[in-house]
Amino acid sequence: MYVSITLPVLLFCLAKSPDAISQNAGMWPETKAEHKPWSRWWWMGNAVDSTNLRDLMDAYEAAGLGGLEIAPIYGAKGFEDRYLGFLSADWLNMLHFTAGLASQKGMGIDLTQGTGWPFGGPQVAPEMAAARMVVQTHRWKGGNGLDRPLVLEDKKGQQLHHDLIALMGYHEDGRVEELTAKAKADGTLDWDQEGVWRLLAVFQAQTGQMVKRAAPGGEGFTLDHFNKDAVANYLQSFAKAFGDHTPGIRAFYNDSFEVYGSDFTGSFFDEFERRRGYDLKPYLSQLLDNSPAEKGIRIKSDYRETIHDMLLEYFTRQWTGWAHRRGKKTKNQAHGSPGNLLDLYAAVDIPEGETFGSSYFPIPGIRRDSADIRNVDPDPLMLKFASSAAHLTGKNLVSSETFTWLGEHFKSSFSQAKPELEQAFLAGINHMFYHGITYSPLDVNFPGWLFYASINLNTHNSLWPHFQGFNAYIRRSQSVLQAGRADNEIWMYWPVYDAWADPKGISKMLTVHDIDEWLHPTPFYQNSKQLMEKGFSLDFISDALLEGTEVDKKGLMRTKDGKSPGQVLIIPKLHYLPVETLQKIMEVAAGGANVVFQEMPKNVPGFYNWEARKEQLDELWKQLRFEDEVSGSLKRAKWGQGQVLWSPDLLVALNHLGVQRESLVDSGLQFIRRDLDGDKYYYLVNHTAGQIDRDLLLNYEGKSAVLMDPQQGITGQASVRKKEGKLLVRVQMDAGEALIIHALKDEMPGVPDWNYATGNPEEMVLKGRWKLTFVGGGPDLPAGRELDKPVLWTDLTDDQADVFSGQASYETTFEIDFQEGAKYILDLGEVRESAHVWINGHEAGYAFGVPFKLDVTQHLRNGENTLKIEVANLMANRIRDLDRKGIEWRNYHEINFVNIDYKPFDASGWEIMPSGLQAPVTIKMYR
Structure with missing residues (x-):
């Protein structure tokens, strides 16, 4: 049998330091709030109150969440009387109340420093708002003067704040003259020059972008991130609102840089000359040229480097310094920025990446319908910009906004989410945030308040009762991935200047898309x-x-x-x-x-x-x-x-250098490695189509190894041998599984052996009578029934079952001749979509993803055993029913609710999604 810890191991641990205990072989690291998953938490309309906050946070804590990231956004219609103005006294009271609740529960709170995204709001005056460069061509002819007045002709810009920043004259003989001081407020030019001149007038024009998805009280213009004074004024508005009582949050947070069209600020030319050593204005023609001419490419590169410098210094570093003076951290998504992503990530306390869309995995049984996914293939290598910046600046946490548009609403399962998350773990992410959970009051009926780009993990979700099983897997994985330090042997130089040498356009936003x-x-x-x-x-x-x-x-x-x-x-x-x-x-x-x-x-x-x-x-x-x-x-x-x-x-x-690779990848496994003062953690995933059963050669000269199953929490000492001084560790992994190897430089006595599945199994199909009972969900609980074998409840020709979203239990009894020392695997076969298992009244675990298998060795007994399998399906069938009946549940301000293609959402045409448990259910015994 598997045992988490034995008395000899415990006594060994007590003699060691607290840090050593948390990483002791045979034990999972001691749980911290950051080990658990956190979640984006949308406050719709800021319509929050103490009663609901308390009840919801109780539910979040019970589900295994370690923290929440508050993001105020637009509200639900009909609830305007509950709205709280952003940064108002009532809103601040609720923020302090929330932070206090979190502290009591050992949870953390982060806060988006604004509403919606990006930074901005009513405190951003037009002259402090995001700006763009508008270049206008004029003609001057001696004797005739200007061809037309020097006024901004851009129609959008005319309606917003704008200024003439520079005026340059270019003669056909090559002469260049700056005329900025000669331009008059009435659009005329105080100049007397012969000949024909081409004039370029450079205007700073407000982009007009407003805060996207703003909450009440947070509406306003987007901030000019390149303007030192604008950023300082913006931060001061929070300092003023907080006064001497900065809320008890962990970190301030900034979303991905989505300041569209912002490529200029009033001080840019002065900044450029100071940083690059020459005046840009005489070379405006080359800056605006999209040809591959070398001179233009060089000037564009200098422009982009200057934008980067200003974003890094005036926004990112100023913001982080402001937070540090208040005892808080900063968490930032640098991707999308017009700058060097590595340096921008490195300037904050917690760099954050983002997983957007859905990946293909060859793991058998994972559902991936092309109609339910966006035409985006996430690339985990993109996440390494954030993790690399953290590793090389001594920051342990690397977070991710996880599962943005993983699939169509109400159709995303844990089984789909698990390998997507594991892909992020392999890239160095170790502090995941769900995207996400919407604050939804208890008096709001199914499906509750929802956010349009989320996987909608609120308490109304039919998967919610199984959420803690998936979260326990994440907690165990992240406890290992946060331990020690990253163990990467190669540093790959990123040639950002090659990226900045793109001849197209002016600004260069390095976006995920x-x-x-x-x-x-x-x-x-x-x-x-x-x-x-x-x-x-x-x-x-x-x-x-x-x-x-x-x-x-x-x-x-x-x-x-x-x-x-x-x-x-x-x-x-x-x-x-x-x-x-x-x-x-x-x-x-x-x-x-x-x-x-x-x-x-x-x-x-x-x-x-x-x-x-x-x-x-x-x-x-x-x-x-x-x-x-x-x-x-x-x-x-x-x-x-x-x-x-x-x-x-x-x-x-x-x-030639003798830098040795990890040959374990030849098996198809993928890994990430952590160093623990000489010991190692290997986090492995099997994203192949087949089972792995082999000795893995580690690039490590240790003496022993402990295997750790993050799905069930089981640990045991591995079978090892040495080859040329390196450890060979026997590993068995089904497609879709993760496994951790704790490789040790010393022997580790007292840790029980890992129970391998050896030889051909004896398989027993559970053929007895089954009792199906619907235990939670809606719109109504279908009637229970007796079954000859487990069947999907959507195959019962029961109208109530077809529209049901929730949980149902399948129960049976079976006889077994229990053999001591054998290994017993319960194979649930096809599960739609998650299972919670009890054997003989004791919890055996959650099977939330492919493969739907559990090691049940320690739960079985000789003779008769009882088995209860609670299955939770998705919300899709109930949502389909609401739309077919014309019951309105989408009722939000601004974007309301859209489908994965950003079109009006309508589930009435969906097919019924298979739900429940499909026979056969088997137990495999390995002697």
Whole structure:
């Protein structure tokens, strides 16, 4: 049998420090609030009250949530009398009350610093709002003057705040003159110049974007994130509202950068000249040109770098500093920003990625209907920008907004969500947030208040009674993924200047939805993906993060604040590399590090004095005398205490350096690894179509290993042997399962052995009579009945069962000749969609995803046994019934409720979704 802990293990733990106890072999780390899943929590209309807050948070705590992220948004119609104005005294009272409740329950609260998204609201005056650059062409002819007045002609801009920022004159003979000071308020030009001139008038024009999905009291313009004073004023409005009583939250939160069309601010030209070393205004023609001309590309790159600098300094760092002075953290989604994502993520306390859409997995039995998913394939590599920034700056938590538009409303199951989440875990996410839960008062009938882009995990959801089973799996997984430190051997340099060299457009927003353009075609992405598939672990590093890197006596690279060392730095094929970055790379190599260039850097980025800087780059490169040709595709240059390799084939270079991969990926398994002061955690997932039963060779010279099943919480000492000094660990995993290996440098006595399934099983089909009882849900509870075998309740030709969403129990008895030392697996077969199992009156666990199997060894007894399987289906059939009957339940301000294609939602044409349990149910015995 499996036992979580034995007396010898307990006594061993008591002699160790608290930190050691939390990571002791045979035990799960001691639970913290951050180990549990958290959730986005929409306050619709801010229509919250103390009674409902207390009851709902009791339910959230019981379901296994560790915290909530408050996001005020638009409200439900008919409840306007309950609305609370954002930042009003009543709203603040409810916020303090919520934070107090959370503290009592050991939960955490984060707060979106605004309503809806992005940052903005009534405190944002027009001159402080998001702005865009509008360039207008005029003509001047000596004697005739201007062709027309210097007034903004953009119709949208005319209705909003705007200013003339600069006026430049270009003569056909090449002369350039700035005329800004000569432009008069009435649109005339105080200038007397002969000849024909082309004039470019640059206006700062307000974008007009309002806060999206704003809550009452939060309506207003979107903030200018590049304006230092605008950001300061915005933050001051919260300081004023909070006074001396900043709420007891953990962190302030910022959603993904969705400030559309914002590419300018009034001080931009001055900032540009100060940061880039030259005046941009004479080169406006090149900035606006979309041709691939080199001069224009260089100027665009400088423009984009300046926007990045201002966003990083004036928004991200200023905001984080403001929060820190109040004892709070910041949590930020940098993706979508017009900047270097790594540096923006690195500037906050908790970098946050996002999973959007649905992935394909070959796991048998996972339902994925093309009609119910968005045409988006999430790429977990995108999440590594957030996790890498955390790893290289010493921040342990990496969060994710998880399951945004996982599938069509009311059709998303735990079985679909589990591998999607695991994909995020493999990318370094270890602090997931559901997207999400809507605050829904107890007096609001099914389906409760709902958010239009969510998987709608509120207390009305028919899966809610099984939510704690899925959450327990996440808690166990995250307790391991937050332990120790990330253990990635490769640092992959991200050539952001290549991304900024795009000749198209002016601004360059690096969004999740456009990765086919700015990420997928790049050697950086292709190499990273290839190396990970081959079993290497890596983090991404930026120029700024590299700047603070030092090399220790072992030749390992360490960033200034990071805890995760790198064995080798890879510079993938690129076009642009700053001189300063190459100097730092050579300094790191001289200190004893291993560096690999896939190709010689071709050029320097930016326009100012670029020819001279290019010569510097070339001269630096020449100092690396690649005289030692190891093979036809690999050259080596010794440099100081280290070496620089040059090879188009990174696998050849890594092999030469002796950087060893994890060969376990050859089995089809995927992994992420954590270091525990010499011990290791391997988190494994089987996203293949088949079972894995083999000895896995770990790239680890340990002596023992403990297996940990995060689905059921079972642990046991693994069967291990050594091969060339490395651990071989026997692993058995069905398709869809996760498993953790705790690899240990020492022997671990006292941990019971893992009970492997050996040989061919003896299978018993449970053929007795079954009792079906509907126990919770609606609209009504169908009548129970006796069955010869488990059948889907939607196959009963029962109209009430067809429209039912909720939970029903299937109960039976069976005889078994129980064998001590055998292993018994209960296989539920087809479950639509989640199961909670009791054997002999004792809880045996939740089967919430593929494979729907449970190890029930410790629950069986010789002779007669009772089995109860409670199955929960989805909300879809009940929603379908509401729409077929014309019962109105979608009644919200603003966007109301839309389907996955952002069209009006209507479920009346849906087919009935299969629900319940389908025979056969079997027990397999392994002797």
